[in-house]
Amino acid sequence: MATASETKATRRDFLYIATGAVGAVGVAGAAWPLIQQLNPDASVLALASIRFDVSPIPEGSSVTIMWRGLPVFVRHRTAAEIEEARAVPLSDLKDPETDEDRVVPGHEQWLIMIANCTHLGCVPVGESGDYDGWFCPCHGSHYDTSGRIRRGPAPKNLVVPPYEFLTDTVVEIG
Structure with missing residues (x-):
């Protein structure tokens, strides 16, 4: 007989999600200047x-x-x-x-x-x-x-x- 089990979010799950979000923001922040430098110069x-x-x-x-x-x-x-x-x-x-x-x-x-x-x-x-x-x-x-x-x-x-x-x-x- 199958029973429904309840999964609880743990502190570890929160830390994984928070670490991933901070890492994504950091990668985007580092990539932005590299992408922006590909735009034409103001003199052009x-x-x-x-x-x-x-x-x-x-x-x-x-x-x-x-x-x-x-x-x-x-x-x-x-x-x-x-x-x-x-x-x-x-x-x-x-x-x-x-x-x-x-x-x-x-x-x-x-x-x-x-x-x-x-x-x-x-x-x-x-x-x-x-x-x-x-x-x-x-x-x-x-x-x-x-x-x-x-x-x-x-x-x-x-x-x-x-x-x-x-x-x-x-x-x-x-």
Whole structure:
């Protein structure tokens, strides 16, 4: 015949639970600084995005700004440059991408690209080359007025960073 036995919590059981809880809190307290040091530094977070006023840039010229330690071209394109870029058939491009995909709708006159050649990371020279866009003198890559590779060893177009216009003249990159 089975009898129901009553189990009583003993002082030893309490000590096991209390020791385990204190140990868990101690491990968590020691692990927190190690996990926290993996977060980005405040200086890195400050560079995550920048705001830039494009109003002083005259039509037909460009400026180079720094974002996350990289040079970025901000080009105020003319209507002729936009028309020329849109007239290029995709079959003529090594890395097919339309001009419309490289700009923000409503702000087609502004072209914003990371200023590193996609071949070996050199900085191309603006308003030069066979297509009046950018030319990388290191290895001879030619980019058109939309920053698309047209000739040379570079495999890809100049990279367009994530950006948005906050107002008609202020753009936030990043």
